[in-house]
Amino acid sequence: MSTGPxxxxxxxxxxxxxxxxxxxxxxxxxxxxxxxxxxxxRVSRVQALPDDEMPLIMKVPRIKGGEDPATIVGFEVEQMLIPVLKGPHVPRFVARGDWTRQAYIVMERIEGESLRPRLDEAPLSVDEVVDIGQRVAAALHDLHRQHVVHLDIKPSNIMFRPDGSAVLVDFGLSRHDHLPDLLEEEFELPMGTGPYMSPEQVQFVRNDPRSDLFALGVMLYHLATGERPFGQPSSVRGLRRRLYVEPLPPRAIRPELPPWLQEVILHCLEVKPERRYQSAAQLALDLQRPESVTLTARAHKLERSGALKAFKRWFFALGHEPQRESASSSSVDQQLSRSPIIMAAVDTQSATPALLARLQETARRLVHAEPGARLACVSVMKTARIGMDELTDAQGRSVHVKQLIALKHWARPISRALSLEDARLTFHVLEAPDAAQAIIEFAAKAGVDHIVMGARANSALRRYLGSVSAQVVAEAECSVTVVRAPG
Structure with a gap:
């Protein structure tokens, strides 16, 4: 082990x-x-810049001699990372000081407290837990898209802007795909905060964005139950227990929790990263639309697995340490590219059978090309801007349910052809007066990577008024594939 930089x-x-x-x-x-x-x-500029009223904070490392070298290296990491991060989910960078005189980082000061005090109020209501989870997942997705794994997600490192968006702070343990990983170069021990470290971090794998999803799962568990899923270990031996001892299911502690929330939390806390959510966007989508969460055995567990299963996991963990070489060959970018959300916007009411078939085949090909992809099938139920909506058809059947059934019927051949797991296929009927805007907003909120949708035949009226597909192509922030019927 190195003695430090x-x-x-x-x-x-x-x-x-x-x-x-x-x-x-x-x-x-x-x-x-x-x-x-x-x-x-708290700092201010001696000479204020025009129109710059942003509150500032200066972070200064404590150097008195005898510190753990990781403290200093971590500050170097943060000085390197903060200037390249952008967007509302990180503090805005202002300046940094050189180590030869006085090391510091000046950045935007986020008003208010961190999430840490809310732990003292846990268990929180289900609505509060879900709201916090959505906002933190959105922040993590934005961070991961900037090639960064945080690796120290915990309540004290999460703050909120006045508009409610989550802000991630303290990047001293983080790893950027395109920058040197100083911590990996200098040290050989696990880095992180005990209760929140993922199993792969315990094994010193630092390049997997799903580690941050594990930490978020630990937070959601604590906020929902008032207890930590893995206690507060202070030794490597204690940390390694999470490789083979699973947490008590949340509903065993708090029975009134809905099964879907336990499904989501335990999905985050799977030991193997490939069994967790594959991206923060996929997690955020489930938290936004719990009715679409597929319930597995995780949702119904009320006790831990038996000693035999724990022993098997322990034995497996002994002989399957991750290889540092293979770990370094992966990246945040690669993981995200393997786990896109593909949205199929399907007009089940008006599209012709030929167009629906062409759309079906295009969606199948896109999902087949991405083994970790999730297919979100979306249909828009048009509602009136003014007046009452007809919620039932002439036979008295729910229009919403009827449209949901039609959407599932459309997707059935794709599911069969690709043997899609239930968790990789979701259905959403949106109620909105403007179909294009509903599709655009859903895609933005759910972190959709690719929209595939149909375009009906041209007509003079459609050319004059514009089309849903044209508006989606013009305004969506992701890739859009527009399919036309043959002929």
Whole structure:
């Protein structure tokens, strides 16, 4: 094991910091937090920039000598990562200081508290747990699309903007596909926070975005039950127990939890990454639409598996340590590309049989090409902008249910041809006055990677008013394939 980076041996004596001090154009106003690894200061610019009213925070590493070298390397990682991250789910980067004088990071200060105090209020209501899960999953999906695995997802590293969107902070343990992994280069021990570390992190695999989904599953379990699924281990031996000892099912602790939520939580907490959700977008979609969650044996468990199964898992874990070489050949990008959400927008009411068949074949080919893909079959039930909607047909049958049945009937040949697992095939009937807008909004909220939809034959009226497919192509943020009937 390395003793740490060369910078540890060459660090200058730390500069004592105090309120009112000016450092590289930033005035230290108030120390907000003193942690074991870093101090957080509220700062302001000595010379304010025009139209820049963003509140600022400065993060300064605590260097007194004798620190764990991982603390310093972690700060170096964060200095390297924060400037390349973008979007609403990370703090905006402002400046950084060099180690030769005073290391620091100045970034946007997110107002309010982290998620950590909510643990003291757990168990929370189901609606609150689901809402938090959706927002954190959306933030993780955005982070993973920027080639980063966080690897330290926990309540104290999650904050929320006034609009409710989650913000991920503290990237000292993170890994970027396209930047050096300093922690992997310098150390040989697991890195993370005990209760939230995934089984593969315990085995020092640092490149799998599904590790963050495991950590989110631990959070959801705690928020839903008031208890940690794996306790609070402080040794490698204690951490390794999660490779073979499964958590008590949430409904054994809190029976009123819905089976679908237990399904989602235990799906996140599977030991093998390939048995978890394959992307944060897939997890977010289930949390947004629980009626589409397929219930498996996970949903109905009320006790742990027996000692024999635990022994088999323990024995398997002994002989199947991940190979560092094979782990390094994978990446966040590769995992996401293997696990897209493909959305089939199907007009079950008006499309011709020929168009439905062509759409079916196109969707089948797309899913077949992506073994980890999830197919979300979507149909829009048009509702009136003004006035009452007809919720039943002439025979008194629910229009919504009728459309759902038609959607499942359309997808049945695809499911049979590809032997799709239930969890990889979901159905959604959207009620909206504007079909195109409903499709666009669903795709954006669910993190859809590819929309496939049909376009009916041209007519003078459609050319004049525009078409649903044309609007989706123009406004959707993902790839769109438009299919026409033959002839």
């Amino acid at each position: 060369s910078s540890v041996q060459e660090l200058p004596p730390p500069t004592p910091l105090s309120p009112g001090m000016v450092l590289d154009g930033f005035r230290l106003e108030e120390r907000l937090h003193q942690g074991g690894m870093a101090n957080l200061w």
